[in-house]
Amino acid sequence: MSAQIRTVLGDIAPAYLGITDSHDHLFFRSPTLPGQELDDPAAALVELKAFAALGGRAVAQWTPWGLGPRLDELPDLSRQSGVHVIAATGMHQARHYDPTELTPVYDGLTELFIRELTGPGIRAGMIKISGAYHHLDEHTRHVARAAAAAHHATDSPIGIHLEAGSAALEMLELLSDTHGIRPQRIILGHLHRFPDTRIHRRAAEVGAYLAFDGPSRAHHNTDWRLLDILAALTDAGHTHRILLGGDTVTATARSTADGPGMPFLLTTLRPRIERELGPDIATAIFIDNPASAFAANWRSR
Structure with missing residues (x-):
């Protein structure tokens, strides 16, 4: 059986994925962001339709288990907007969870992840895990071990999720060499x-996909370097490793509020990439690479 992309409406051939926001959130809640929950299906639909009106055809929602992914809402949103939605299982950093929720599942993560990927009902199409700031803590190692088994x-x-973009090579070593x-x-x-x-090139050289995401997150203040980073990777022959996403994690970051939201990828970033790096590179980043990165030869244990 050929590789398929697992969406909330079922598996599809990679050729049908289309223009993709490779890292975003339709729903998200965390105690670290009180009062900024993404929990409104109507607002999510407006955002998806705005993305679709610009040619967007797919969104990967990286919201993992326990942070309000609202899997039951996703199929309807996908149907109404015409946008494929890839859901996630997995686990974020421990600080994003109430310990009373975390403890009961902590030693059974592998089975939890497998169940959400292959079980009955709405299926996730990826596993999301997280590193710590410039290191790999015990929580990271525990979740990574379960994710690897799944x-x-x-x-x-x-x-x-690389905290502040750090420890990329350490995470690669953990998953590749250890697991x-x-x-x-x-x-x-x-x-x-x-x-x-240099780190970006090294990660690309060994074959990992590199996701540059977060124009909705103004406090990171590195967006102005993005085109230079992409140019360096393409000049080094790594165009086929690049993904882009919006990473909208707060209600105010949506395009319907005060932020750029999902549409910014297509109103601003894609035209700039086409103009400055070339249309073929834009096609690779938004269409070809996601179709490869999210495809899997799905199997059930």
């Missing part, structure tokens, strides 16, 4: 927050 059981891609995951199945997120092009 990956080997299902072939699911793994997306990684035997091919780098081509790994997506490193938030790399624009740590704009070290």
